[in-house]
Amino acid sequence: MAEEAPKVLVRHDDAEAFVVNLLVAVGVSAKHAQTIAHGLVQADLRGVESHGINRLPSYLARVRNGVLDPKAEPELTQVTPVVAQVDGHNGFGFPAAHLAMETAISMARTFGIGMVSVKHSNHFGMSAWLVRQAVDAGMMSLVFTNSSPALPVWGGKTKLIGVSPIACGAPGGENSVPFILDMAPSVAARGKIYKALRRGEKIPMDWALDADGKPTDDPEKALQGVMLPMGGPKGSALAIMMDVFSGVLSGSAFAGGVTGPYDMSKPGDVGHFIIALKPDLFMSLEEFKQRMDILYQRVVGSDKMEGVERIYFPGEIEQLTEARRLKEGIPFVQSEIDALDAEAERLGVAKIRRGL
Known part of the structure; x- marks a missing residue:
C-alpha cells in the first residue's frame, strides 16, 4: 500500500478568503465570489474534496x-x-443555483412549495450545499442537475448521460441530524476520479472502464473511457431522469450536449431543477420533527451486521467531518496547494494561507 502523502492544513475562513480574492481578480462580483467560495469550502469541510476549492x-x-x-x-x-x-447567462453555477433555491424557499414560505428551473448555467459544485441552504431555512428540498457525458446508457458503450447528482434533504428534530442525501447515479462521482488523478492515486477497479471497455484502476484511463452506473439499469435510468428534469424541462443542453467543467471548447449550458417544500404542510412542525427523531433513532439504532460498529443517517458522516475540520482545518496535499498557488501568482493575489 502506497504511503499517504503528508497533508497541509488550511483554516476554512482562510480558504474562503483565498477563493474570493481569486474570483474577484477575474471579474466576479464580491457578492457572487462569496457565494462560490462558500459552496466550494462547504464541500471541503464535509470531506467531499472532489468538489472543493481544487x-x-x-x-x-x-x-x-x-x-x-x-x-x-x-x-x-x-x-x-x-x-x-433563472437564466444563468453562462455565469458560474453557484450564484444561479443559490438564487434559485432562495427564490424557491421564499415561495414555499408563502405557498408551501416553490419550484425553480435553471437554464444556461455551469457546474455548481456539491449539491449538498444547496440542500443545506434549504435545511437552514427550515425547508425540505430536491436539488437536481445534469452534467456532461460520462455514463453509457444501460446496454450502450459510449458516453451519453452525465454523472448527475441526486440530492434532497429535510430538517431534523431535536434529537436527530438533518437528512441530507447527495449521491451520484454512478458507482462513484467523476470528481473522485479527477481527485485521484490530481493526487497520483489509483481508483477501485469497479468504478470505470477504459477506452477499450476494460476495468481500470488508472484515473487517466478511466477519464478516457466511461464511468459505470450503480445498480446497472437503475443507475442509468436515474441519470436519464436528471437529464429530463434538469435539461429537457429547463431549455438547457441534454442528451450528451452539456459541456463539462474541464472542457474549454464551449459554454457548459447546464440545467438545474430545484424544489423547496414546507415540512409542516400536513401536520404541525413539532409533529414533523418528532417523526424525524423517530426515523433517525430507528435508522441509527438498527441491529448491526457483522463488522459494523456504527450506523449513520444519510449525510451524518459529512456533518461529523465538517465539525472536525472546522476545528482542525481542511487537509490538502502539497500538489493541490501548489496548483492553487500557481493561480494566485498568475492573478497577482496572495497565496493561500496555511496552518491554524
Missing part, C-alpha cells in the same frame, strides 16, 4: 478561454406564484 483551476481556465462569463448576472423570471426560472 475545482478553481478548471473554473479559471474556462474563464480565460472565454467559455464562462465571470461577470454574468443570473436573471429571475416569475412564471406562476410557485414557479420561477
Whole structure:
C-alpha cells in the first residue's frame, strides 16, 4: 500500500478568503465570489474534496478561454406564484443555483412549495450545499442537475448521460441530524476520479472502464473511457431522469450536449431543477420533527451486521467531518496547494494561507 502523502492544513475562513480574492481578480462580483467560495469550502469541510476549492483551476481556465462569463448576472423570471426560472447567462453555477433555491424557499414560505428551473448555467459544485441552504431555512428540498457525458446508457458503450447528482434533504428534530442525501447515479462521482488523478492515486477497479471497455484502476484511463452506473439499469435510468428534469424541462443542453467543467471548447449550458417544500404542510412542525427523531433513532439504532460498529443517517458522516475540520482545518496535499498557488501568482493575489 502506497504511503499517504503528508497533508497541509488550511483554516476554512482562510480558504474562503483565498477563493474570493481569486474570483474577484477575474471579474466576479464580491457578492457572487462569496457565494462560490462558500459552496466550494462547504464541500471541503464535509470531506467531499472532489468538489472543493481544487475545482478553481478548471473554473479559471474556462474563464480565460472565454467559455464562462465571470461577470454574468443570473436573471429571475416569475412564471406562476410557485414557479420561477433563472437564466444563468453562462455565469458560474453557484450564484444561479443559490438564487434559485432562495427564490424557491421564499415561495414555499408563502405557498408551501416553490419550484425553480435553471437554464444556461455551469457546474455548481456539491449539491449538498444547496440542500443545506434549504435545511437552514427550515425547508425540505430536491436539488437536481445534469452534467456532461460520462455514463453509457444501460446496454450502450459510449458516453451519453452525465454523472448527475441526486440530492434532497429535510430538517431534523431535536434529537436527530438533518437528512441530507447527495449521491451520484454512478458507482462513484467523476470528481473522485479527477481527485485521484490530481493526487497520483489509483481508483477501485469497479468504478470505470477504459477506452477499450476494460476495468481500470488508472484515473487517466478511466477519464478516457466511461464511468459505470450503480445498480446497472437503475443507475442509468436515474441519470436519464436528471437529464429530463434538469435539461429537457429547463431549455438547457441534454442528451450528451452539456459541456463539462474541464472542457474549454464551449459554454457548459447546464440545467438545474430545484424544489423547496414546507415540512409542516400536513401536520404541525413539532409533529414533523418528532417523526424525524423517530426515523433517525430507528435508522441509527438498527441491529448491526457483522463488522459494523456504527450506523449513520444519510449525510451524518459529512456533518461529523465538517465539525472536525472546522476545528482542525481542511487537509490538502502539497500538489493541490501548489496548483492553487500557481493561480494566485498568475492573478497577482496572495497565496493561500496555511496552518491554524
